[in-house]
Amino acid sequence: MKLYRCRICGETYLGYDAPSNCPFCGAHVEWMSPPEQYDSAVNDMDLTEVERADLDTSIEVETSNTRFYLAMAARQDNATLSSAYKRLAKVEAEHCSLFCKLAKLPKPADLLEAGDELGSWLSDIDDSLRREMRATELYTQFAGRATNPRLLEVWSAVSSVEADHIELDGLAKTYI
Numbered sequence: 001m002k003l004y005r006c007r008i009c010g011e012t013y014l015g016y017d018a019p020s021n022c023p024f025c026g027a028h029v030e031w032m033s034p035p036e037q038y039d040s041a042v043n044d045m046d047l048t049e050v051e052r053a054d055l056d057t058s059i060e061v062e063t064s065n066t067r068f069y070l071a072m073a074a075r076q077d078n079a080t081l082s083s084a085y086k087r088l089a090k091v092e093a094e095h096c097s098l099f100c101k102l103a104k105l106p107k108p109a110d111l112l113e114a115g116d117e118l119g120s121w122l123s124d125i126d127d128s129l130r131r132e133m134r135a136t137e138l139y140t141q142f143a144g145r146a147t148n149p150r151l152l153e154v155w156s157a158v159s160s161v162e163a164d165h166i167e168l169d170g171l172a173k174t175y176i
């Protein structure tokens with residue numbers, strides 16, 4: 001067994017090989033490193049006004065998406081999809097924690113309270129698609145104007161994770 005530490009979210013994975021995606025934040029395998037390569041001061045930095053506003057927006061996006069996925073996970077009529085969206089809720093909550101750490105803000109008090117779902121799996125999954133496309137685009141934009149290299153890497157890595165979720169939504173439709 002080996003230890004790997006995710007350079008995006010900072011969580012530790014224990015296993016025989018590096019996972020293809022961080023099980024916590026979904027970052028791709030290239031971000032998984034031996035723990036001794038993790039710099040514990042990586043999230044300490046001075047933020048510009050634009051970066052601070054972009055982190056605030058990121059926190060709002062992740063909180064809204066976490067709560068939406070928790071509501072989807074609470075549906076009682078499809079155990080496979082409930083379980084899949086429970087997993088997505090945890091990944092989005094991890095993104096929220098990461099953005100809060102970078103902004104030096106506490107996590108939103110309602111982060112883990114289920115919001116409202118839309119009434120059918122198909123409409124929920126279509127809404128999820130819109131949410132993931134918006135997150136992918138926003139984070140690409142935020143990465144493009146970040147002046148701090150750490151923020152550039154986080155927004156780029158998380159943007160790729162949200163793009164993976166677009167694919168997952170497509171897959172989810174086959175389980176309705």
Ligand SMILES: [Fe+2]
Nearest residue numbers: 006009022025
């Ligand atoms: Fe991670």
Ligand SMILES: [Fe+2]
Nearest residue numbers: 062092095162
């Ligand atoms: Fe996310």
